[in-house]
Amino acid sequence: xxxxxxxxxxxxxxxxxxxxxxxxVIGLNLSDKDLxxxxxxxxxxxxxxxxxxxxxxxxxxNVSVISFIYTFTVLLVIVFGLEIEQKITHRGNMEFADxxxxxxxxxxxxxxxxxxxIAISLIKKAINKM
Numbered sequence: 001x002x003x004x005x006x007x008x009x010x011x012x013x014x015x016x017x018x019x020x021x022x023x024x025v026i027g028l029n030l031s032d033k034d035l036x037x038x039x040x041x042x043x044x045x046x047x048x049x050x051x052x053x054x055x056x057x058x059x060x061x062n063v064s065v066i067s068f069i070y071t072f073t074v075l076l077v078i079v080f081g082l083e084i085e086q087k088i089t090h091r092g093n094m095e096f097a098d099x100x101x102x103x104x105x106x107x108x109x110x111x112x113x114x115x116x117x118i119a120i121s122l123i124k125k126a127i128n129k130m
């Protein structure tokens with residue numbers, strides 16, 4: 001996992017340097033903060049437009065799907081943060097398998113929740129038919 005993080009961080013750092021260099025060559029002279037403002041702002045608004053369209057379509061079926069996607073996304077950030085924290089503090093091993101195990105735990109518990117919700121829904125439908 002540390003190797004993957006090193007590759008990704010090198011890629012991002014090189015891309016950062018290239019964009020700063022290009023901005024200077026074409027006369028923009030963006031500072032690091034300017035670069036973050038424009039790139040992260042543009043990336044964020046692009047992601048918002050894409051997810052807004054997708055989530056509006058999903059919401060027509062069930063809002064819980066959006067809750068699941070949001071929860072899973074937050075958990076991704078948390079588990080990656082935990083693994084990075086373990087690397088920094090040397091308390092535990094930074095392993096991709098730990099991330100997978102944590103997310104698998106959520107998926108298993110969510111499956112149990114779904115089974116219970118489906119059972120309750122079927123019982124309510126059966127009672128209403130009586």
